[in-house]
Amino acid sequence: MTTASPALAELAAELDTADPLAPIRDRFLLPDGVVYLDGNSLGPLPAAVPPTITDVLHRQWGTDLIRSWNDNDWWDAPLRVGDALGRLIGAAPGQTLVGDSTSIQLFTALSAAARLRPGRELLVTDPGHFPTDRYLAESAARLHGLRVRHVRPRDLDAFLAAEGEQVAVVSYSPVDYRTGELHDVATLTRAAHRAGALVLWDLCHAAGAMPVPLDELEADFAVGCGYKFLSGGPGAPAFLYAARRHHDSWQTPLHGWTGHADPFGLQRDYAPAPGIARARIGTPPILGLLSLEAALTAFDGVDMAQVRTKSLSLTDFFLRCTAELLADLGFEPVTPADPARRASQVSLRHPHAYGLVRALTEQQVIADMRAPDILRFGVNALYTSHRDLLTAATLLHRTTTTGAYDPTPPDAGKVT
């Protein structure tokens, strides 16, 4: 595509040529001609996944059948994949488990945290948190006889000064999923701990996108999905991190047979397995787990600090493209310009967000929107190039200036 700015094209080429992660793009099967900026909703297909799944279907399931629970280590997959994922979120082995959905893992973590802080009756969450985080906080509060308080991260200190003694757990995301704002995880964690509360991080928009040194932060719990920056596939199972220092005392709310200390004893009474394994509940979703395990090999040899450096270069470049190409066209960047406060996406506010995103999609530049008026462009350092972002900005410029899009709002009930 002809760009409106030869200088930006030259800069993109320079940055991409100097990018040490550029070869990693070949680990993904991206369709030709598509610029994919929605990896923050669903990561693309890693090249390692299809051969793995073919093996899982034909050899492991089809030929080895039930024996695969032992012979192909299906039984240990939730813990093995958990450890592989733990390396990306600063978790030493034995603290991360993969299985179920983020919602279920959230319920487990919220319940466990509440029971580790008996007598404290408040669950604090962010009013801007993703809906499931808010709804599950309400569910956990109802089932445990607690109350939810909505406190913005910037107001946490003031809130804890007034009511901190009643707070059992602070449940936040490092990233505002709409604006792409990155909160100060270390400072918020320390603030919660000073008040005697535990902290639960939802890493859906952080895991695989930036370093999250959970152990070093002394975080208590974390959860996140496997299908965004980790590219584990649609509805890939989620993860749960529980810090080792809680392993002697934590209690999970839903007791399933796979979390039993002696699962094949099929005993009458529940006795929790040691460590993170007690958070296992039902039979693990093997296809999704092994797809995620294969997907995580895309990070082999990649340092999360490199990922963060490139991610910031990408979002910085896109903000520059926006400033140069989209000025005076009704766009307002809502992602902070300050790199310390910027996650791995750029969000632009525009009254015709829906129509513009659809028009981009029809021209093979795939982003997404969040109602009512935010266009979201997610970057993934493993495969996004600066050139991809210039293509997106150029197309957005052309679409907006020519009016080649439908400005009517979306139908209810559709994935946007």
Added chain:
Amino acid sequence: MTTASPALAELAAELDTADPLAPIRDRFLLPDGVVYLDGNSLGPLPAAVPPTITDVLHRQWGTDLIRSWNDNDWWDAPLRVGDALGRLIGAAPGQTLVGDSTSIQLFTALSAAARLRPGRELLVTDPGHFPTDRYLAESAARLHGLRVRHVRPRDLDAFLAAEGEQVAVVSYSPVDYRTGELHDVATLTRAAHRAGALVLWDLCHAAGAMPVPLDELEADFAVGCGYKFLSGGPGAPAFLYAARRHHDSWQTPLHGWTGHADPFGLQRDYAPAPGIARARIGTPPILGLLSLEAALTAFDGVDMAQVRTKSLSLTDFFLRCTAELLADLGFEPVTPADPARRASQVSLRHPHAYGLVRALTEQQVIADMRAPDILRFGVNALYTSHRDLLTAATLLHRTTTTGAYDPTPPDAGKVT
């Protein structure tokens, strides 16, 4: 293999020749030379699954990417696969949902039942129920302030006569997973209803193996896994049935964004979707769901009454083989001889169950055992033949009489 009984060989050949379901076996990719009698733990690979998953990986995920939530109907998959599965369990459309694990679906159903019967404080379950059913009943009781009572199905009438007014829900399985005994689902359902209680059926060992006319029975809730007789694959998602008459009033315990009335509105407050959809919680596990959907096509054109007729013929024949070939070798059949009380498996008690099952497996006859002393032989009318069962009985005869097995008990912590 040379059989010890030419008469049984002749009978097996006659029965297999007359079997109207014999051609259905080609819908499964069973390995050559293997007799697979563990479909009641993990069904084999249906031929329809690999091409479906190849399409899901390369076209739907790899090429269509995030657009697949709409364009390939990923969003509706939990309800669509639920309706397809509902046909096998006597459920009219709109009452069955697929997703999460059996354990999570159990928690949803137990909680919903308890909240439909406020003021009643007992959850009744079977002391012989599968561990997860018992553990989850305890979890639900603790979180809802209720108590669990363990009552055998044969003692239910007496218990309800004494304490029926306090019972919110009776949570049973039609099948004892160890003995293969089939309970009288209709009588037990009526007994619970007469006491004003609701009934929850765990169909893990029934769905796909026999007709279960849930609507006709006026059952309230049912759950079950997708990976046994339904052959959906390892850790396939589970199902939840909630009778339509409860849809106006039921409340689920865990509120996730996909169960919201307006999921893409991303609203601050939870408002439940109408019907069965409110039991959706997190993002659905697409690989497992679409594998299960493909697997269910193995039932196309098959009447569940035919499945039951053939299943009884198979277990009847195996009991006959046992009586003729294994007499005086230390085996005690624990599955009822009465066909009305027999599910789709035959269990034999033997002190060396573990070693015998291992010896069979090494010779390509795959069954399983349940500690401490039960050998389980599951039959699936879609692919098991009478000849398969004669092979198993003949091999068991030879192994036992020659002592060609290790009589030591199993290691703890292994899938047996």
